[in-house]
Amino acid sequence: MPIEPHSERGQPCAACLGQRWATSETRKGGERVSKYVCTVCDWVYDPEIGDPDGGIEPGTAFEDIPEDWVCPECGVGKDMFEKVEE
Numbered sequence: 623m624p625i626e627p628h629s630e631r632g633q634p635c636a637a638c639l640g641q642r643w644a645t646s647e648t649r650k651g652g653e654r655v656s657k658y659v660c661t662v663c664d665w666v667y668d669p670e671i672g673d674p675d676g677g678i679e680p681g682t683a684f685e686d687i688p689e690d691w692v693c694p695e696c697g698v699g700k701d702m703f704e705k706v707e708e
C-alpha cells in the first residue's frame with residue numbers, strides 16, 4: 623500500500639509533491655539524477671532524454687558525459703552548465 627504523506631489533511635503538501643513525485647521522474651535504479659542547464663543559452667540537459675544528436679544515450683547522468691561534449695545549442699563545454707536544483 624503506497625504511503626501518502628499528509629493524507630490526513632486531504633492533500634499532500636507542496637514539499638512532499640516536489641520531493642516524492644518529481645524525483646520519481648528523474649530516478650534511475652533508485653539513484654536520483656539531476657538535470658543541468660546551460661548558463662549561456664538556458665538549454666536543459668535531461669538525463670532521462672540524454673542528447674541523442676550528441677551521442678549521449680537516454681539515462682546518462684550529466685557527470686558521465688564525456689568531457690569533450692558540448693551544448694547542442696550554443697557549443698560551450700560542460701563547465702558552463704549548472705546543476706538544476708529541484
Ligand SMILES: [Zn+2]
Binds near residue numbers: 662665
Ligand atoms: Zn548552451
